[in-house]
Amino acid sequence: MKASSSHPTDFLRGHGTLRSRDLVKRGITRSQLSRMVRAGALVRVARGLYALPDYREGEHTAVLAVARRAPQVVFCLLTALQLHELTTQTPFEVWIAIGNKSHPPRMDYPALRTVRMSADALKVGVETRDIDGVRIRFTNMARTVVDCFKFRNKIGLDVALEALRDARRAKKVTADELWRYARMNRVANVMRPYLEAVG
Structure with missing residues (x-):
């Protein structure tokens, strides 16, 4: 579980935002995503789109x-x-x-x-x-x-x-x-x- 939890943080650093399906492919379950959002480890930018808490919208x-x-x-x-x-x-x-x-x-x-x-x-x-x-x-x-x-x-x-x-x-x-x-x-x-x- 610990290894899986670190995936979105590491991967999102270089991507800004990711779809839930991309995170699921990397071994994160949808229930884990929900828990991470509740815990403040991820933010839900839009339906099916997630980012790190320090994410700021860029030009594109x-x-x-x-x-x-x-x-x-x-x-x-x-x-x-x-x-x-x-x-x-x-x-x-x-x-x-x-x-x-x-x-x-x-x-x-x-x-x-x-x-x-x-x-x-x-x-x-x-x-x-x-x-x-x-x-x-x-x-x-x-x-x-x-x-x-x-x-x-x-x-x-x-x-x-x-x-x-x-x-x-x-x-x-x-x-x-x-x-x-x-x-x-x-x-x-x-x-x-x-x-x-x-x-």
């Missing part, structure tokens, strides 16, 4: 929680802007893209905003990154900017314009990249005057 805590629970999702729009450091805002909700017929992950934490996309749209312009040992998938910078225009009714045109200006000013995307995704997303006519204005 919510994204990592979703990626651990639903590794197939693609982070998009405001969340992708945050990952690309194209916004100073920390969105209250995590924006994810899923397939047209997929079911969104059911989670108590964090709050999710779901956008449905075709199977092709979930592959084109998507990159991966490892953060704290968790692989996440999210739209690349040019695709993210274009998606902001495509879904401007959901996030606001002002957000899309700010993303476009910041990405071009920082020279993080080329006009050719933006045109490519704009045509693909059928928003070239919408973006044309703004693209011409920023050069």
Whole structure:
């Protein structure tokens, strides 16, 4: 029992949070988890998600929680802007893209905003990154900017314009990249005057 109890503490030091199923795989029973939470050795961040008592939310805590629970999702729009450091805002909700017929992950934490996309749209312009040992998938910078225009009714045109200006000013995307995704997303006519204005 003693050896088993030490597992979550040692393992969580390098992971921040872990799902109950991951802890169970490491030999911790669900009743042990409950006892450890009552004793203050672990904290329950959300349903099925645990951390050490000194755990503090980091910049990408919510994204990592979703990626651990639903590794197939693609982070998009405001969340992708945050990952690309194209916004100073920390969105209250995590924006994810899923397939047209997929079911969104059911989670108590964090709050999710779901956008449905075709199977092709979930592959084109998507990159991966490892953060704290968790692989996440999210739209690349040019695709993210274009998606902001495509879904401007959901996030606001002002957000899309700010993303476009910041990405071009920082020279993080080329006009050719933006045109490519704009045509693909059928928003070239919408973006044309703004693209011409920023050069």
